[in-house]
Amino acid sequence: MRHRKAGRKLGRTASHRKAMLRNMVTSLFEHERIVTTVPKAKEARRVAEKMITLAKRGGLHSRRQAYSYIQSKDVVAKLFDLISPQYADRQGGYTRIIRTGSRLGDAAPMAILELVGYEDTEPAVEE
Numbered sequence: 001m002r003h004r005k006a007g008r009k010l011g012r013t014a015s016h017r018k019a020m021l022r023n024m025v026t027s028l029f030e031h032e033r034i035v036t037t038v039p040k041a042k043e044a045r046r047v048a049e050k051m052i053t054l055a056k057r058g059g060l061h062s063r064r065q066a067y068s069y070i071q072s073k074d075v076v077a078k079l080f081d082l083i084s085p086q087y088a089d090r091q092g093g094y095t096r097i098i099r100t101g102s103r104l105g106d107a108a109p110m111a112i113l114e115l116v117g118y119e120d121t122e123p124a125v126e127e
Contacts, residue, residue: 007043007046008039008042008043010039010040010043020040021043021044021047022069022070022071023071024036024040024044024113025044025047025048025051025069025070026070026071026072026075028044028048028095028113028114028115029048029051029070029075029078029079029083030072030074030075030078032114032115032118033112033113033114033115033118034112034113034114035100035110035111035112035113036110036111036113037103037108037109037110037111038097038099038109038110038111041097041111041112041113042097044113045095045097045113047069048094048095048113049092049093049094049095051066051069051070051079052079052083052084052087052094053092054066055079055080055083055084056084056087056088058080058084063076063080066079066080083115086117087116087117090116093116094115094116095113095114095115095116096113096114096115096116096118097111097112097113098111098112098114099111100112
């Protein structure tokens with residue numbers, strides 16, 4: 001029985017899964033939007049929301065905890081200085097998962113994982 005065993009294994013070893021989620025969360029905060037499969041997005045969302053909560057708490061200990069998970073000092077600085085003030089009055093729900101259909105190669109369900117305040121900075125192409 002797998003009672004109270006939270007989290008998905010995603011068909012990977014524990015070290016591969018940890019490295020993949022660290023990369024995904026780092027990329028999410030760097031670009032504010034990533035495209036991935038639905039199960040990976042759901043797992044990355046859990047970690048990303050915890051990192052934003054750490055950033056909202058502020059303080060040196062929280063920053064060091066974020067450094068231990070996120071791989072780039074620039075991304076941690078962005079998280080604490082730019083991203084967390086946007087969510088200062090929000091009680092959770094910092095990310096959004098938008099399902100985009102199936103991938104062509106293997107029909108895996110795809111999704112966009114983005115921060116709630118994300119706005120597309122690229123101009124729309126007009127014809």
